[in-house]
Structures are given as structure tokens and as C-alpha cells.
Amino acid sequence: MERIMQIAAETPDECWAESQFLMELPGKWKYSLALLHRGQVIGYLLASDKEVLNSIHIHKLIVDYQFRSLRLGEKLMQTFCQKVMEAQIPKITLKVAQINSGAIRFYIRMKFQHIGEEGAWFWMAREMGDQRRK
Template sequence: MEISIREMREEDLDRVMEIEAETFNPPWSREAFLLELTKNILAKYIVVLADGEIAGYGGVWLIIDEGHITNIAIDKKYRGLGLGKALLEGLIQICVDRNIRAITLEVRKSNEVAKSLYKKYGFIEYGIRPNYYHDNNEDAIIMWKSI
């Protein structure tokens, strides 16, 4: 399988929304993604392609010298193939290229697969946001990585 990363474009939104809907509850709206791509000067979004098909996406906000990973999602049929790793590496590289000194993210307390991936890349658990996820009031783990 050929894997590549590129910037997300407006024409990617139909596919991104399919992945978003199957991954998150509640999902972000199409309008939210459109605003991120066209109006939010702090936001950078990328997609990962598997043999030319969009298989996932991720985003980061670049705020002064910190990066905040907003989301990472992989289509269910492509999970376990290293595409989440490729996206995370792409987001970290965006931060490195812009002289970001640290990256943060929130992850569901129960999402062991994601937490394990983040830890492999040097993210450390720093705190908890109680009842962060509105669908079930699950806590979020706050993680940070210095660059």
C-alpha cells in the first residue's frame, strides 16, 4: 500500500465528513471544517492517502510557540495499518517546521490505542479534563510533548 500525506483541501470535505461521522460522536460539522480550512489562520489540516484514497485526516492549531492537535481520525477499514502514525508524524513535522516548542492534545480516557500511540511519540499525560466529551461525559487526558 502506498501511503502519502498532503494538505487538506476543500474538495476533500465529503470524504473527511464520512470518516468524521464514523469516528466521533458528536461529529464536527462540515461548516466547522470549512471554517478551519478557510478562516482559521492558526489551523493546519492534512490528509493521509492509502493508494490515492483519503483514509484519514488530522489537524493542529499553531498558537505562538505551541501546537494543539485538534483531531486525528482514520477510516475504520484502514485502522491498524500505520496511518495514524503517519498522520501524527505529519502533524509533528508541521510543528517542527514552524519552530513550535511543545504540542498538546486531549484524548478519551478509554482510548488506549490512541494513548499508546501518543506515548510512543513522547507525549506525557499531564492532567484530566473532567466530563470533556459531551456524548457520555467521559474524561479527557491532557497530553504534552516537548519538541
């Protein structure tokens, strides 16, 4: 947990408390992923099932600052999208800070579209095709 908190601190405006990371959410442990290098966490994607919206929501996606620009976030997202497709869930949603232009460009490259705004946040979504829940 210590390593996850260190990586989270790299984005102080969006940093979670430890209790938020440990909070139980539907599907969280099924869909969340960790990126390891030499046995150490260097990135992660935290997501949960929003069955009422027929979607999976990404709460956090971050790669350690030292490992950015190596396309590891892209690989993490591709692995995640494959899991979502296998589960036949039609949509992935997320919120991103409007000032985080690098993340917004990344999500657009990953086929997410802007679908709304909430305060200082953009809502984005990616349609996964004609998927049906199992």
C-alpha cells in the same frame, strides 16, 4: 468534505459537525494534513496554532477504520511533527477521551505525556526540544 464526515462518524462520541471542520483557526491550513489512498481521503490530522501557549494543538487525528493497524497514523504524526519542528514550535498539545485507550497508547508511543484532565478528557503534550518560533 463528504468523505471527511464519513470518517469522522466512525468515532460518534467525538464527531464534529461540518461547520467545526470548516471553522477558520490560526495556522489551520498550514499545519493540518490529509492522508490519501488512490485519490481518496483515508485519514487526516487537523491542528491549529496556539501562539499564546507557544504550541500547536491537534484537534483531530483519525484514520479510516479500514486502514487502521497499518501504521498510517504514525506516518501522519511523524510528518506533522516534522512540520512543527521546521516551524520551530516547542510543543504540541491535544485532548483525548479518557475511554479511548487505543488512542492514548498511540499518543504515548508518539512521545506525548499526560499533563492534565478536563472532564472526560486527558490533556497530553509533546515537547519538541529547544525550539524557538521563527
